[in-house]
Amino acid sequence: MFQYTGYILAGVVGTVAITVAAFLIGAVLGVPLAVASRSAYRVVRWPAISVIEVFRSVPNLVWLFLVFFGLPEVGIRLGPWATAIITLGVTSSAYLAEIYRGGFSGLGQGQWLASKALGLTTWDRGRYVLAPQLARVVSPTMATYAISLLKESALASTIGVVELTFRGGLVAQRTGDGLTTFVVVGLVYLVLSLPLAYTSRRVDSRLRAKFSVG
Amino acid sequence: MDGFLADLQILAPGLGTALQLAGLSLALAYVLGLVLALLVDARQRVVRIAALVVIEVGRGLPLLVILYLVYRGLPQVGFYLDPMPAAVIAFTWSIGAYASEIMRSSLNAVPPGQREAAAALGLAPRSAYRDILLPQAARIAIPPLMNLAIKAFQLTSLAYTITLSEVMQAAYLRGSVTFEYLRTFVAAAVLYAAVAIVASLLVRRFERRLHRHL
Numbered sequence: 001m002f003q004y005t006g007y008i009l010a011g012v013v014g015t016v017a018i019t020v021a022a023f024l025i026g027a028v029l030g031v032p033l034a035v036a037s038r039s040a041y042r043v044v045r046w047p048a049i050s051v052i053e054v055f056r057s058v059p060n061l062v063w064l065f066l067v068f069f070g071l072p073e074v075g076i077r078l079g080p081w082a083t084a085i086i087t088l089g090v091t092s093s094a095y096l097a098e099i100y101r102g103g104f105s106g107l108g109q110g111q112w113l114a115s116k117a118l119g120l121t122t123w124d125r126g127r128y129v130l131a132p133q134l135a136r137v138v139s140p141t142m143a144t145y146a147i148s149l150l151k152e153s154a155l156a157s158t159i160g161v162v163e164l165t166f167r168g169g170l171v172a173q174r175t176g177d178g179l180t181t182f183v184v185v186g187l188v189y190l191v192l193s194l195p196l197a198y199t200s201r202r203v204d205s206r207l208r209a210k211f212s213v214g
Numbered sequence: 215m216d217g218f219l220a221d222l223q224i225l226a227p228g229l230g231t232a233l234q235l236a237g238l239s240l241a242l243a244y245v246l247g248l249v250l251a252l253l254v255d256a257r258q259r260v261v262r263i264a265a266l267v268v269i270e271v272g273r274g275l276p277l278l279v280i281l282y283l284v285y286r287g288l289p290q291v292g293f294y295l296d297p298m299p300a301a302v303i304a305f306t307w308s309i310g311a312y313a314s315e316i317m318r319s320s321l322n323a324v325p326p327g328q329r330e331a332a333a334a335l336g337l338a339p340r341s342a343y344r345d346i347l348l349p350q351a352a353r354i355a356i357p358p359l360m361n362l363a364i365k366a367f368q369l370t371s372l373a374y375t376i377t378l379s380e381v382m383q384a385a386y387l388r389g390s391v392t393f394e395y396l397r398t399f400v401a402a403a404v405l406y407a408a409v410a411i412v413a414s415l416l417v418r419r420f421e422r423r424l425h426r427h428l
Contacts (some may be wrong), residue, residue: 057410058403059368061382066403069389070396154276158375165278178286186275186283193274 001177014163018153021085023146026092034100055094061155063087068159084156103138147193221401228384229405232370239305240363247313272311280304285376297378309366320355360417364410
């Protein structure tokens, strides 16, 4: 089985690509979703909250199948890679929006009101007052989410994306050595999550150092 | 609409299997989680490290890989398992690892003064644990453990990959007969969302009740 180790390792590229791309999509789309879900207007708030709830209550595997097998019926045809990245990205936006929301409520009203009293424009208040503080509060949680997204990316193998788990499945089939193969695949996932865990701790302490007051 | 209702009817037995899998593995996972949480603080180094490895591997590997490891890997060392027992083992490992982390951090979240006060009152360590620390830790741990249960239910969709006849398999088979994949997967999504949303409303209510006297 070990002559296929290189073949399995090549799957790292796909796994990382899906994770990074989906995370970026989710991180960007999550911002308007989080802002809308805290809006003062009910017509804005309710749809946003509903979207977040629905995305989070349906398992990711169901979303993947819905998009990959279901949407072609209405003329939307996406390849396996595009399906995986877009679907995981869009569902991530709901999870990340919840993380942002948690950060917002942790900050308290004082900062927002004080910056208003200082006469900053709404954009400047968001950009210079809220965003930096929010980044410090939410970045460890976001890193934890990134690790779970790395594991979720294994789901892409079920719709034929040739990433780590898919390659492992092929090798297991070909060599008949499922035990060693999936132990190797599992180790690769563990190794991949290490730098993320390390970065999260580093970013956390650096941001703390930069922003800590008193 | 008739077709949609027929889909729901066909998927319903799969929901029963999914709930069975979730229930069975949660019951085992909570026990495993408590055992692991206690073993991590064991006096013997070997026990401590072994418990940590079980936890970190359970949390660090994608559930899909754990499923494959059990279902496709174990037969090589002579363990032939049906899909259901294989899924229960994999789920118990993964969910148990998360549960142990929740229980551990809840035990640590009990203020140290409580332990000291129990010692000052002359309570035996065993009694301090059972009558003072565990009840307070349980109150902290119960809401996240219930959310974990909802997550476990959603994850049952993955058991489809090891041919367990749950909702996703039923949906896929139904789709391959009617070619109405979109409708059928929407029906599957509705089933999952219904259970998850009702369950999370109950959790929220229960959480409020827990904190009524605090």
